[in-house]
Ligand SMILES: O=C(O)c1ccc[n+]([C@@H]2O[C@H](COP(=O)([O-])O)[C@@H](O)[C@H]2O)c1
């Protein structure tokens with residue numbers, strides 16, 4: 587066990603932790619081989635656009651000149667948020683637990699997509715308001731019954747933050763052990779766009795007005811309530827917001843912290859990650875702040891319709907693959923991008939070279 591340090595404002599932190607270990611380096615030799623192969627395939631160089639660099643990057647990530655995505659693991663982290671009591675969502679908080687049941691029964695969007703992809707789907711309850719009890723496909727790693735209201739308290743305690751991050755880490759270790767070659771994190775949590783916006787404000791030093799959006803579909807009055815909640819929270823926690831871990835503890839959620847832990851562990855173990863929409867991207871930014879370089883293992887799957895997602899994408903330095911106007915969460919936008927990545931790999935692996943096909947003019 588690490589000893590802990592207590593900051594002047596009373597927050598206790600680990601001086602060094604598993605999530606500070608550096609991410610794995612991409613395999614540059616394999617990257618070079620994949621680059622050379624792209625130049626030999628029967629097409630004008632560059633004519634497959636981003637599909638070429640996707641295959642090359644996946645080859646470098648997997649250390650395999652013939653990358654494959656045949657074992658995709660999708661993990662949905664679900665939790666509730668204290669701030670949801672303040673009218674920041676278009677839906678009642680009960681939906682989080684109800685959707686956990688829907689995931690288990692196979693009726694949610696992500697469960698349909700996971701079946702289409704033949705992907706393994708796991709739901710982790712990291713702190714919904716109530717405990718659903720044993721359900722098929724759902725595991726319990728509950729860190730509390732929702733977070734505290736972050737307008738006037740830290741959302742999590744140092745111990746529950748650590749627990750949530752460890753729950754994400756554990757899922758990646760299992761996926762890695764079972765030969766997974768792509769990780770998709772999803773989330774479910776009524777009110778979590780407000781938490782994600784709070785993290786964005788703190789990490790990007792922007793104003794609440796720039797960071798909020800409709801989430802599940804709040805009206806103009808709801809948007810004002812989100813702004814007001816963020817203003818209170820940022821003022822209350824301003825003394826700790828220079829610290830990325832304390833920021834996550836004070837403004838995040840259990841599912842966001844679990845995703846952060848999962849993303850960091852994936853990068854440490856060398857597992858490619860497809861990042862979903864607004865909330866997942868906020869977790870990816872937290873991961874990048876805690877463990878710089880992890881973003882080298884991330885693909886941003888899609889542009890969320892949540893307006894401030896564009897800021898997160900810029901901060902992560904990545905262009906999303908798709909733009910379908912989606913804003914569902916659950917990892918659904920990331921799931922939509924899997925066929926695209928698989929097609930990029932198939933082209934890279936199976937196309938004939940100029941020499942093989944007897945086509946002239948090639949490298
Ligand atoms: O992924 C996104 O970009 C996204 C954008 C808006 C809403 N969501 C989902 O909607 C829920 C949060 O919305 P809200 O309005 O309750 O904060 C949560 O369960 C998310 O999965 C997700």
Ligand SMILES: Cc1cc2nc[nH]c2cc1C
Pocket residue numbers: 677681685773774775802914915916
């Ligand atoms: C029904 C519903 C499903 C969701 N899935 C992810 N977030 C969601 C929010 C709502 C409201």
